[in-house]
Amino acid sequence: MSIAFDTIAFRAPKCDGCGECMKACSAVKQGASRISIVPGASAGAFEMALCRQCGDPKCVMVCPAGALTKNGASGVIDWSADKCVDCLLCTSGCAYGAISADPVGGRVIKCDQCGGDPACVSACPSGALEWGGAGSIYNRFGEMEDMFVPGLAGCQGCNSELIMRHVMRRVGRNSVLATPPGCIPGMGSVGYNGKTGTKVPVFHPLLTNTASMLAGIRRYYDKVGRKDIVVMALAGDGGTVDCGFHAVSGAAERGEKILYVCVDNEGYMNTGMQRSGATPYGSWTSTTPVGDKLKGKTQDAKNMPMIMVAHRAAYVATASTAYMEELYDKLDRAIEASFKGFSYLHIYSPCPTGWRVASNKVIEACRMSVESNFVTLWEYTPEAGLRFTRSPDRPIPVVDYARTIGKYRHLDADQLAHIQAKVDEQVALLKRLAGEVATAPAALAAAPARTSTPDGAATPPLRHETFRP
Amino acid sequence: MPEAKYLLVGSSHAGLEALRAIRRLDADGSMAMLTKDSQLPYSPTVLPYVMSGRSKPDAVILRDRAFFDETGCVYAPGQAAQSLDTKARLVTLADGVQWRYERLLIATGAAPAIPPIPGLQSVPFHVLRTLDDAVNLRTRMGLARRAVVLGAGLVGLHAAETLAEAGLAVSVIEMKNQVLPGYIDAKASERIEAAFASHGIKLLLGRTATQVAALDGGVSVTTDDGRAIEGDMLLVATGVKSCTEWLAGSGVEIDRGVLVDDRMRTSAADVWAAGDVAQGLDFASGERQVLGIIPTAVEQGRIAGFDMAGDAKQKPWAGGLPVNTYRFFGRPAVSVGQAAAEGDGFEVVEQEQPRKYRRIVLADNRLVGIITVDDPFDAGIMGELIRRRVDLGAMKDAFLADPTQVGRRLMSEMWR
Ligand SMILES: Cc1cc2nc3c(=O)[nH]c(=O)nc-3n(C[C@H](O)[C@H](O)[C@H](O)COP(=O)(O)OP(=O)(O)OC[C@H]3O[C@@H](n4cnc5c(N)ncnc54)[C@H](O)[C@@H]3O)c2cc1C
Numbered sequence: 001m002s003i004a005f006d007t008i009a010f011r012a013p014k015c016d017g018c019g020e021c022m023k024a025c026s027a028v029k030q031g032a033s034r035i036s037i038v039p040g041a042s043a044g045a046f047e048m049a050l051c052r053q054c055g056d057p058k059c060v061m062v063c064p065a066g067a068l069t070k071n072g073a074s075g076v077i078d079w080s081a082d083k084c085v086d087c088l089l090c091t092s093g094c095a096y097g098a099i100s101a102d103p104v105g106g107r108v109i110k111c112d113q114c115g116g117d118p119a120c121v122s123a124c125p126s127g128a129l130e131w132g133g134a135g136s137i138y139n140r141f142g143e144m145e146d147m148f149v150p151g152l153a154g155c156q157g158c159n160s161e162l163i164m165r166h167v168m169r170r171v172g173r174n175s176v177l178a179t180p181p182g183c184i185p186g187m188g189s190v191g192y193n194g195k196t197g198t199k200v201p202v203f204h205p206l207l208t209n210t211a212s213m214l215a216g217i218r219r220y221y222d223k224v225g226r227k228d229i230v231v232m233a234l235a236g237d238g239g240t241v242d243c244g245f246h247a248v249s250g251a252a253e254r255g256e257k258i259l260y261v262c263v264d265n266e267g268y269m270n271t272g273m274q275r276s277g278a279t280p281y282g283s284w285t286s287t288t289p290v291g292d293k294l295k296g297k298t299q300d301a302k303n304m305p306m307i308m309v310a311h312r313a314a315y316v317a318t319a320s321t322a323y324m325e326e327l328y329d330k331l332d333r334a335i336e337a338s339f340k341g342f343s344y345l346h347i348y349s350p351c352p353t354g355w356r357v358a359s360n361k362v363i364e365a366c367r368m369s370v371e372s373n374f375v376t377l378w379e380y381t382p383e384a385g386l387r388f389t390r391s392p393d394r395p396i397p398v399v400d401y402a403r404t405i406g407k408y409r410h411l412d413a414d415q416l417a418h419i420q421a422k423v424d425e426q427v428a429l430l431k432r433l434a435g436e437v438a439t440a441p442a443a444l445a446a447a448p449a450r451t452s453t454p455d456g457a458a459t460p461p462l463r464h465e466t467f468r469p
Numbered sequence: 470m471p472e473a474k475y476l477l478v479g480s481s482h483a484g485l486e487a488l489r490a491i492r493r494l495d496a497d498g499s500m501a502m503l504t505k506d507s508q509l510p511y512s513p514t515v516l517p518y519v520m521s522g523r524s525k526p527d528a529v530i531l532r533d534r535a536f537f538d539e540t541g542c543v544y545a546p547g548q549a550a551q552s553l554d555t556k557a558r559l560v561t562l563a564d565g566v567q568w569r570y571e572r573l574l575i576a577t578g579a580a581p582a583i584p585p586i587p588g589l590q591s592v593p594f595h596v597l598r599t600l601d602d603a604v605n606l607r608t609r610m611g612l613a614r615r616a617v618v619l620g621a622g623l624v625g626l627h628a629a630e631t632l633a634e635a636g637l638a639v640s641v642i643e644m645k646n647q648v649l650p651g652y653i654d655a656k657a658s659e660r661i662e663a664a665f666a667s668h669g670i671k672l673l674l675g676r677t678a679t680q681v682a683a684l685d686g687g688v689s690v691t692t693d694d695g696r697a698i699e700g701d702m703l704l705v706a707t708g709v710k711s712c713t714e715w716l717a718g719s720g721v722e723i724d725r726g727v728l729v730d731d732r733m734r735t736s737a738a739d740v741w742a743a744g745d746v747a748q749g750l751d752f753a754s755g756e757r758q759v760l761g762i763i764p765t766a767v768e769q770g771r772i773a774g775f776d777m778a779g780d781a782k783q784k785p786w787a788g789g790l791p792v793n794t795y796r797f798f799g800r801p802a803v804s805v806g807q808a809a810a811e812g813d814g815f816e817v818v819e820q821e822q823p824r825k826y827r828r829i830v831l832a833d834n835r836l837v838g839i840i841t842v843d844d845p846f847d848a849g850i851m852g853e854l855i856r857r858r859v860d861l862g863a864m865k866d867a868f869l870a871d872p873t874q875v876g877r878r879l880m881s882e883m884w885r
Contacts (some may be wrong), residue, residue, distance in 0.1 A: 064512030
């Protein structure tokens with residue numbers, strides 16, 4: 001297997017141009033900064049120039065002195081001060097403005113990632129610079145055994161397949177898996193022709209009884225002394241927040257020692273994209289259509305992970321595949337907690353087919369959902385309480401996220417305002433749970449959530465969802 | 470008979486980049502690189518630094534033996550190609566050995582062009598193109614007091630500086646009225662000329678050498694104004710010519726270099742050419758020219774390599790862009806594109822300051838060339854702006870004020 005490398009990522013919308021990264025770089029490198037932040041197209045927007053440690057580096061190829069080399073172990077393009085003849089040809093090879101002459105001294109300078117602990121990232125107060133550990137994750141988990149058959153029949157770009165494979169690589173063979181009806185068994189994990197699609201025992205329980213069945217399996221393993229087995233579910237949101245809810249709630253209340261992973265694609269996508277209790281307000285689904293009268297779903301989604309917090313489950317966390325480092329950290333803690341009590345991991349999973357998202361934009365959708373606070377990343381234990389694992393401060397407007405998702409294409413300004421208000425309300429509530437001071441958000445804006453049961457009246461009654469601290 | 474699916478002749482920038490491109494598409498097709506050089510690959514560009522002693526001859530190699538083992542490419546040094554038979558697909562070497570190829574890359578680069586000056590062939594003189602040349606020059610330089618350099622191009626100026634820094638009295642004779650003709654404009658040239666003068670180097674611009682004669686151990690060069698310039702050593706740096714002699718009779722079409730199309734194919738089937746030996750598209754003029762610089766050699770080598778390995782998805786080449794990064798006495802002079810252009814259709818903005826000089830050439834609100842002295846910039850970004858014909862629109866003034874900042878911004882937006 002080839003190896004991948006960690007990189008410094010730049011999130012332009014978060015950058016406020018404070019320049020701390022450049023100061024930190026200059027200080028550490030005792031010269032001009034290797035990272036440069038420059039004014040962007042509009043006031044307050046910023047752009048960045050920094051070495052991308054290209055896999056196919058042109059600076060290396062035009063160097064006549066053999067002074068630049070791609071380091072096969074670190075991925076960094078190394079510069080040799082001894083070999084360099086200061087000819088500046090490398091600057092002609094870089095289309096990023098990332099290798100340039102130091103105004104003082106005149107030698108070329110470029111980022112070396114500070115050996116894996118970049119000073120610019122540590123200094124960045126806005127979160128615009130991030131040290132992305134995706135390369136290490138790829139190397140580490142790429143070596144692990146995959147627990148599914150190759151060629152699962154997920155849709156192109158499906159995020160759930162990524163989640164399934166990653167989670168099960170980490171969990172390993174010592175596990176019993178339940179996959180209630182939904183995309184996960186639907187794409188072939190339960191198997192064909194009497195053979196399972198996994199290398200571990202896999203069950204296909206009813207939509208309603210997954211958590212109860214797993215409770216029985218765990219108790220039996222406990223009874224025969226096999227305390228090393230991870231007893232777990234990979235379930236969809238329908239089987240968790242709706243049909244399977246009582247079983248999940250009961251298992252959590254009884255403290256059953258189960259790892260319950262909910263892969264939330266905001267609806268019954270497998271059976272034709274029907275709405276679920278996890279479908280957000282305004283979404284187009286096949287049962288909440290968009291036409292003259294209806295404009296998508298009229299109710300807000302229930303927040304299942306917060307409901308699990310209310311159960312005081314042994315561990316509750318939310319995760320997104322745009323942030324795999326975090327996902328893995330949480331998975332580790334979730335597995336550990338599943339030997340002590342009910343452990344609940346809620347992973348958001350945009351559905352390219354059902355949400356009308358281009359297959360190559362799914363991870364971007366994940367990222368924007370988090371950056372807009374539409375999805376918040378946090379974890380909870382009864383001992384430590386709730387804490388954000390990614391700051392919800394300085395979010396991008398929800399409308400920026402919604403615009404990238406086809407199922408929200410029809411939303412009007414009032415509906416968008418409603419979603420924004422709902423997001424703000426959720427964040428405020430979470431902040432209070434996290435012990436952070438929060439101001440009460442404005443009351444939910446126009447176009448409030450409504451019941452979908454027609455009451456015969458021309459205008460459905462308003463349901464006031466005002467946040468009261 | 471030795472044979473290879475991919476036979477690369479020449480071991481410098483163009484050949485090495487082709488090797489890399491081929492291996493990205495074809496991991497194990499048999500490959501061999503033949504070269505006249507007896508060493509591992511090195512770049513002619515590094516030679517002034519070998520001559521000055523800054524770089525040790527064994528520290529300038531671009532690839533080691535292990536690289537060739539890892540990439541599965543036979544490296545055959547000391548093998549000069551002498552003729553090519555495109556029908557039988559055979560390359561014949563100086564020692565008579567024949568190599569059979571399926572696909573051939575001509576990457577034999579260029580060699581010094583020796584001008585027809587009366588008497589020149591009967592005196593000892595130096596050139597600077599190979600590692601051996603550089604080592605010889607270094608040895609000779611240590612024994613001489615006065616040097617004459619013919620030509621004020623990149624090679625001549627680099628060598629003149631090195632000779633002067635080593636304590637020699639140096640005269641440079643250049644036909645044109647400025648240094649680095651073709652690369653830079655007259656004003657930039659003036660700054661470089663002044664630096665050379667202040668280091669005691671005599672620049673004889675606008676002068677032609679008409680006669681060369683031996684002079685007890687040294688030479689005497691007569692110029693068209695009747696002066697005799699004497700030296701203990703002579704360096705001829707009046708330009709280069711593509712190494713195409715070995716292709717005589719092969720049927721491969723040659724003008725000033727081997728003529729290539731936008732995928733570096735020559736007129737012969739399964740024969741490609743790249744680098745200083747090739748005459749390919751020039752971005753600005755749309756005509757075929759030999760640009761003779763590393764960035765072009767690398768681009769052409771890559772395109773040739775991908776095409777040789779059968780990459781059907783390549784975009785046709787938009788053409789080469791002149792790029793020149795030059796240092797004189799530690800000071801940078803950098804140019805990209807039509808930096809010296811003037812006249813109809815060009816908007817020229819010259820910014821002359823005591824400590825730096827900048828000349829930006831626009832056409833139709835788009836950058837077409839830029840040169841600076843003592844103010845280095847992101848040459849790669851400027852190249853992209855030119856190649857992509859980016860309309861500067863309302864940003865023009867900001868760009869003229871700070872090309873680096875605006876260039877970085879535009880690229881950052883583009884790559885995101
Ligand atoms: C002193 C000097 C300074 C320079 N400075 C710059 C600069 O600052 N910037 C810049 O961009 N460019 C510069 N150049 C030009 C640059 O070096 C060339 O453009 C570049 O090396 C071209 O690469 P190439 O692969 O086409 O050919 P070359 O580098 O010329 O290599 C040709 C190869 O072919 C081999 N060969 C030749 N004939 C045969 C044969 N018959 N059989 C087998 N092998 C053969 C040679 O041994 C060599 O390996 C400079 C050149 C010199 C000499």
